[in-house]
Amino acid sequence: xxxxxxxxxxxxxxxxxxxxxxxxxxxxxRSAVPAGLITQIADDLDPRYSETPYCKGGFYGAxxxxxxxxxxxxxxxxxxxxxxxxxxxxETALGPWCDRIQLNLTQAIELHPGALAQLPxxxxxxxxxxxxxxxxxxxxMWPLTAFTEANGATVIWPRSHGVEALVEExxxxxxxxEAEPGDAIIFLGSTLHGxxxxxxxxxxxxxxxxxxxxxxxxYENQWLAYPPEIAKDFPPELAALAGYAQHRPxxxxxxxxxxxxxxxxxxxxxxAAVDALRPDQDALLADxxxxxxxxxxxxxxx
Numbered sequence: 001x002x003x004x005x006x007x008x009x010x011x012x013x014x015x016x017x018x019x020x021x022x023x024x025x026x027x028x029x030r031s032a033v034p035a036g037l038i039t040q041i042a043d044d045l046d047p048r049y050s051e052t053p054y055c056k057g058g059f060y061g062a063x064x065x066x067x068x069x070x071x072x073x074x075x076x077x078x079x080x081x082x083x084x085x086x087x088x089x090x091e092t093a094l095g096p097w098c099d100r101i102q103l104n105l106t107q108a109i110e111l112h113p114g115a116l117a118q119l120p121x122x123x124x125x126x127x128x129x130x131x132x133x134x135x136x137x138x139x140x141m142w143p144l145t146a147f148t149e150a151n152g153a154t155v156i157w158p159r160s161h162g163v164e165a166l167v168e169e170x171x172x173x174x175x176x177x178e179a180e181p182g183d184a185i186i187f188l189g190s191t192l193h194g195x196x197x198x199x200x201x202x203x204x205x206x207x208x209x210x211x212x213x214x215x216x217x218x219y220e221n222q223w224l225a226y227p228p229e230i231a232k233d234f235p236p237e238l239a240a241l242a243g244y245a246q247h248r249p250x251x252x253x254x255x256x257x258x259x260x261x262x263x264x265x266x267x268x269x270x271x272a273a274v275d276a277l278r279p280d281q282d283a284l285l286a287d288x289x290x291x292x293x294x295x296x297x298x299x300x301x302x
Contacts, residue, residue, distance in 0.1 A: 017085070017186070018092045025161030025191035028177060032083065032184040037076055039181070042144040042205065044074035049110050049205065063115035063198070069225045070106035070207065071234070071242070077106065078238055080142055081209055086184065090138045090211040093188060097134045097213055099248045099278060103241045104137060104212040105220035110205045111152040115198040120157070122165055124189035127216060132163035137189025137212045144205035147179045152198035154185055160192040214247035223259075232263035246276040
């Protein structure tokens with residue numbers, strides 16, 4: 001099932017954060033971005049937090065607010081989504097299993113006083129894929145307010161990831177991922193986790209950004225969240241991460257071409273489908289086509 005063997009080899013040569021992520025299922029990058037950047041984002045999102053109703057359902061939480069599409073709600077969100085160290089960790093965790101990664105979601109979360117602890121869960125379970133063989137997802141939680149044990153900081157079960165997801169009871173006790181604005185709490189989609197209970201008198205605000213394998217259906221429908229008329233103004237790398245790039249071979253195309261063709265408007269005339277293959281597939285196809293063009297004497301036919 002390995003789509004990118006070179007990434008699998010490269011994953012062994014990674015940073016300290018990458019080693020901890022793959023060994024423990026999580027890592028915390030302290031001061032990953034300036035606190036001032038987080039303050040700007042928090043200010044941009046504040047009106048939406050106020051306007052958003054509480055969630056419905058025991059999983060999302062009756063004392064919790066959530067909303068997405070954060071790339072259109074703050075111009076500073078790009079700095080978090082495209083953080084080079086975070087993307088490097090995403091490539092370490094996910095690169096061996098896909099041709100390219102994609103943005104899974106950007107979501108703001110607000111836990112109000114009285115919010116109950118969230119059901120411990122693994123986000124990879126939304127896809128019902130093989131367990132213990134592939135990593136499907138990387139989550140990054142960015143606190144907008146301090147995350148403390150009292151206000152419901154994310155609870156993580158260390159080393160509950162990978163094949164340990166097959167075990168009914170995790171072997172290790174959970175840790176409370178206390179963090180400050182500017183820190184990044186990073187964990188794998190196979191790692192058991194959940195929001196804690198907010199027993200404080202204040203709200204706990206944070207942002208979750210996640211990345212997944214490029215051939216999966218993402219949690220947030222990126223093409224609806226950021227239609228072509230919006231995504232065309234994104235930096236090219238961000239537009240590709242938000243789904244405006246094909247996952248070779250040919251997955252996620254529009255009329256057989258990269259969906260970024262829509263940045264120029266919907267074509268007024270029919271367009272030709274164009275192969276988007278991996279190098280190994282290109283080489284195999286070239287040999288196959290060439291063989292069919294040869295006559296019995298080994299000369300290329302007209």
